[in-house]
Amino acid sequence: MTLLVVGSDRVDAGKTTFSTGLVARTTAVGFKPRAGNDYWYHHDDYRSAIEQGGIYGKDARRLAKASPGSLDPADINPVHRLWRPADGSGLLGQEGREFLLDRAGEQYILNAQADLPDSAREHLPLSDAVVVDSVGQLNQVMERAHVPALTALGQSIEATDRAVVESYSDVARPVQGIDPDAVAVVDPGRARIFDGSRFIKACSVASGAEGSFHGQLEERVSSVIDLADPVDTVTLPPLTSEQRHDSDTVATEYGDAYDALLAVADEW
Template identity: 55%
Template sequence: MRLLVAGGDRVDAGKTTFSVGLLASLRREGLAPVGFKPRAGNDYWFDHDDYHEAVDAGRLYGKDARKLAAASAGDVDPETINPVHRLWRPTPGKAGLLGESGRTFLVDRLTGERGPEYVVNADAEAEGLLPGSATESLPLDAAVRVSSVPAFNEVMRERYVPAAERLARRITATETSVVESYADIAVPVSNVAFDAVAVVEPGRACVYDGKRYLKAREVASGGPREGRLEEYVEDVVEMLEPLATVELRALGSEARGDPEQVANAYADAYDALVATVQN
């Protein structure tokens, strides 16, 4: 069973909270689910504690991947379920290397076949934007450095695409998988057939048949395109009627931090999602 959790809002849709509760709910049923986060990122300024928790241990991952790994069955590392993690830094009034407004990509961590690999923004490094803690704790001497979009695109083809393909194979090979998308991207990984989809936004979750959702995603992109990941949730769901719409009540920080409490609070939504697969 392969389940996708996507967000109806670009920021703070509640995807991770919903996903860790779903993992807990599935484990109650005797299953051994694994959560996946194909792409993620955090900000040196806004996510400073999360950044240091990982970097001080010589690693680079975010709280979403950490929570999904902890809620999964078995011994799961964040880097294994999250093959691409990006570290950002605010740069007010300045566009970054990739055209981002007001923030700059500093370094990416990829999960390669032999372990973590790093890609560094050479311009940000030259300007002194890389935190000293990152250069001291991460093995960046051997990192690939990019200073232009064409160079970055070449590295994407050589390293990022194979990492995504390896993850897709692992998701497919996992008996029960929960895949969390990023931002409001409709599908975060290619070549995976999802059985059911939950689109989460503040106050509700809408449940869709996986095949119909993926078909609508193809239509939104103008047809199937290898490696294209940037169709948005709103463009997909406007072509579909949800099989179920379930209210999600607001949860306090203590409840959000406990997958079992989330599983209790959102039990109706999880039942509707699993029922879509069983039907």
């Protein structure tokens, strides 16, 4: 069984809270194929990760903690991007911020146009890092490093008996090649439940009109849900910060939404 969790808002949709509770409810392994965080705005998360000799975000850490066994966040999150606020648009055209580095599997990719923090150079294994100074170079490296890392993760997801896959930003399909049994589109206050095969078919239709985004073809959730109707819509109650960080509590509070999702997946 593979369950996909996506959000229609770029930030703060509630995907990770929903995903960790779903992992607790189903005893599934949680996966976060791609993620990113900001050196300035998520500095505590940045410091925590690099002092362990890696780079990942709190979403991957929370999912790994909620999953059975002893998983490292990098085990479930093969591709991570680190940003920093900046004047202008930077290498990737993102207004107000610049990309510092990527981790793709064990390979690091550095932006030659950015000033990397000393702490990153001190703690991260960057001796074999690839340095890029154009979008074209980055796209070539993504073909060599990002795509194989995500392909390998997709194979792990397919081989996992119960998997919960959390997307990032408002991207509808975070990794190619997986066939979710059911999909939850999470917004503040609600979860819309979709049949997995219909959702993926809508992704394929939407991809024809979306175009390239930083070297990868990515369908936005808003475009996909215009092409498919939800099977069910369930209200999500507001949770306190303490409740959100306790996956067992989330599993209870969001029980109705999980029941609806598992019914579409034809499980339990």
